[in-house]
Amino acid sequence: MRRLFRHKLMILCYHGISLDDEHEWWPGVFMTEDKFCGRLKLLKDHGYRVLGLEDALNRLSEGSLPANSIVITADDGYLNSPETLVECCQEFGYPLTIYVTSYYAEKQTPIFNVMVQYLFWKTDRSSLKGDLSAIGLPGVDHIDLGDSVEKQRWCERIINYGRENCDEDGRQNILEALCAKLELNYGGMVKAGMFRLMGQKQLQMIADKGVDVQLHTHRHVFPVDKDQANREISENREFLEPIAGKSLEHFCYPSGKWDPAQLPWLNKMSIRSATTCNLGFVSEGDDYLTLRRYLDKQTISDNEFLAEISGFLAFARQIRGKVRSIWN
Ligand SMILES: [Zn+2]
Incomplete structure (x- = not known):
């Protein structure tokens, strides 16, 4: 062959x-x-x-x-x-x-869209409640993460918000706020050099x-x-x-x-x-x-x-x- x-x-x-x-x-x-x-x-x-x-x-x-x-x-x-x-x-x-x-x-910051998707995969949280404007979802006060299609939809909405409305500092602020909401360690991931x-x-x-x-x-x-x-x-x-x-x-x-x-x-x-x-x-x-x-x-x-x-x-x-x- x-x-x-x-x-x-x-x-x-x-x-x-x-x-x-x-x-x-x-x-x-x-x-x-x-x-x-x-x-x-x-x-x-x-x-x-x-x-x-x-x-x-x-x-x-x-x-x-x-x-x-x-x-x-x-x-x-x-x-x-x-x-x-x-x-x-x-x-x-x-x-x-x-x-x-x-x-x-x-x-020299994590790649925004790649990291958003990883964080949603990594989290154990099944829903997020409260003011979600810091994670790029202004006007939204509750999201369900139990369903994978829904999860993907929220993920894309955050990525689009970051792309259209923020500079790189703003996008990194979203990542940090998202980590806090999803109970993940932003500082640790950045220090390790992920993404x-x-x-x-x-x-x-x-x-x-x-x-x-x-x-x-x-x-x-x-x-x-x-x-x-x-x-x-x-x-x-x-x-x-x-x-x-x-x-x-x-x-x-x-x-x-x-x-x-x-x-x-x-x-x-x-x-x-x-x-x-x-x-x-x-x-x-x-x-x-x-x-x-x-x-x-x-x-x-x-x-x-x-x-x-x-x-x-x-x-x-x-x-x-x-x-x-x-x-x-
Ligand atoms: Zn490539």
């Missing part, structure tokens, strides 16, 4: 390593350090070749990609990356690309160690509006390029969302490659502005991981598709 897919490239996608129980809340984004290091060991034990992003793409274009090639990428740039993702990769001698979104790298991104100091440290720091927009949005999209990339570059000490030409769509209209804009902005969250291998001749990846998760077993990167599962999907088209 591996022979069929051996000259295709698999780009792995990670995000953050848990400080506490984040992987139980959102296993598609947070992973334990043991699980991540275990994956790197599997790559080594099964003879995969881990290349840097730029090197792999160049070799794919030249037709000289080694068999069973892998690229490791991580999105967002979480604060504990130097002592987790980076250290694990360096232990195995594997190159790593981290796509960094710069707004929260500059602010925070690397700042200039940590980014410089990993760039000096050879980690490839690349683009992921300034505010973690990439609108289908040429001027706003340009602004997202230029502000992201302004923050990251002095740290990286080179011009940055590799990009990752926030939340994997992209639109065909954006591709010519990326070309104009001298972006050479852009990764999505669409599952699959990258083959010679593919558009480098819509690169497929494999989003690895805490809940994926080692066997399933190996089946995916070997091409076995892609092959099984192709067969299933063919059978379905004959049948229908």
Whole structure:
């Protein structure tokens, strides 16, 4: 099976390593350090070749990609990356690309919308009563948290309120008030660095160690509006390029969302490659502005991981598709 897919490239996608129980809340984004290091060991034990992003793409274009090639990428740039993702990769001698979104790298506060959702998952409270204006719900005096759909609705309302009505200090005040209402420890979470991104100091440290720091927009949005999209990339570059000490030409769509209209804009902005969250291998001749990846998760077993990167599962999907088209 591996022979069929051996000259295709698999780009792995990670995000953050848990400080506490984040992987139980959102296993598609947070992973334990043991699980991540275990994956790197599997790559080594099964003879995969881990290349840097730029090197792999160049070799794919030249037709000289080694068999069973892998690229490791991580999105967002979480604060504990130097002592987790980076250290694990360096232990195995594997190159790593981290796509960094710069707004929260500059602010050095927890990411508002991510933390609001975590707090609602974490709390044992089944309802909140009293004046709820401090948590972004003015005019509301009672919310029920027993029902998960209701809970999600309140969560979104608070996030929208914070986005539309507050500056960053205001949003952090909401998080602090929300922790108090939900009986959770805001100070402890902030001190631990939960939901925070690397700042200039940590980014410089990993760039000096050879980690490839690349683009992921300034505010973690990439609108289908040429001027706003340009602004997202230029502000992201302004923050990251002095740290990286080179011009940055590799990009990752926030939340994997992209639109065909954006591709010519990326070309104009001298972006050479852009990764999505669409599952699959990258083959010679593919558009480098819509690169497929494999989003690895805490809940994926080692066997399933190996089946995916070997091409076995892609092959099984192709067969299933063919059978379905004959049948229908
Ligand atoms: Zn992201």
